[in-house]
Amino acid sequence: MPAPRFLSDKICTVRAKRERRKEARPGELLEAALDLFVEKGFAATRSEEVAARAGVSKGTLFLYFPSKEELFKAVVVENxxxxxxxxxxxxxxxxxxxxxxxxxxxxxxxxxxxxxxxxxxxxxxxxxxxxxxxxxxxxxxxxxxxxxxxxxxxxxxxxxxxxxxxxxxxxxxxxxxxxxxxxxxxxxxxxxxxxxxxxxxxxxxxxxxxxxxxxxxxxxxxxx
Known part of the structure; x- marks a missing residue:
């Protein structure tokens, strides 16, 4: 039996929000990384700090940027x-x-x-x-x-x-x-x-x- 219309709409809304959130993550990570690199320097900035400031897990950060070096390069390209x-x-x-x-x-x-x-x-x-x-x-x-x-x-x-x-x-x-x-x-x-x-x-x-x-x-x- 198909899900009630209101439930189906709610599921679609949740999925849409997740998709928008996923699309926004690289930009949020780059912004957080820029803040921390400028505040603390490259050596002193830890990947988990960048992830925490962006509101994601360290694993999520590495899905987009496999290393801190690649994250820094992406920040330089973006800005x-x-x-x-x-x-x-x-x-x-x-x-x-x-x-x-x-x-x-x-x-x-x-x-x-x-x-x-x-x-x-x-x-x-x-x-x-x-x-x-x-x-x-x-x-x-x-x-x-x-x-x-x-x-x-x-x-x-x-x-x-x-x-x-x-x-x-x-x-x-x-x-x-x-x-x-x-x-x-x-x-x-x-x-x-x-x-x-x-x-x-x-x-x-x-x-x-x-x-x-x-x-x-x-x-x-x-x-x-």
Whole structure:
């Protein structure tokens, strides 16, 4: 005899909730892992802590991510490496000057990465990468290399258009990267990088650093 209609509907509802919960688990696990990696570092974070924070068992965690290393890689892809397709597309479609592009690049980096928890991944790799060479190489390949490539494209665009003076592009990119790294360290470390009498306004800081970079790159200061 078939189950009563109300019972059948209830079973379907429970199954639907379970399916939605199952689909949500990878995202919840990645979010929990990001929180703990940034709070505690890679070495000090235990897989069972990630599972507990996500509200699942350790066994469930390993169904999706077979090791802590693979979990970390997935966190990096989700929050950083997986976004370069979007960022390169923005470069290709940008219609303004390269000066405007560089200003936009540094401002939008802060909004999308620097001001978020994901910026703690860079600080983590700077402090622990030497102890985990496989993860360091993964981060270099998936985040550092494409990031440098994109910045080279921006600076070469300015040189080719005549907005920037000819420069050693491979080294010039670090004039842009260094202020970003400083902000990430400042955000996730003890406040020892400032004089103690004033705090840093990240957006104002990046605007000033961009001006400094541009006044060193542009043929004419008036152009910047």
């Amino acid at each position: 950083l490496a997986g976004r370069f397709t979007e960022w390169n597309r923005e470069f290709d479609e940008f219609e303004g000057s390269t000066i405007d592009m560089l200003r936009y690049c540094m401002r939008i980096w802060w909004e999308r990465v620097g001001s978020t928890k994901a910026s703690g991944l860079t600080k983590l790799m700077l402090s622990e990468g030497r102890n985990f060479p496989e993860l360091a190489e993964f981060y270099r390949r998936e985040v550092v290399k494409p990031g440098h490539t994109l910045l080279r494209r921006i600076i070469r665009r300015g040189v080719d258009s005549g907005e920037f003076a000819p420069v050693d592009v491979d080294n010039a990119i670090y004039a842009v990267i260094s202020p970003m790294i400083f902000l990430m360290l400042w955000k996730h470390s003890a406040p020892i990088c400032v004089d103690g009498e004033s705090d840093i306004d990240p957006e104002k800081y990046l605007a000033i650093q961009t001006d400094i970079v541009l006044n060193g790159l542009c043929k004419s200061k008036a152009a910047a």
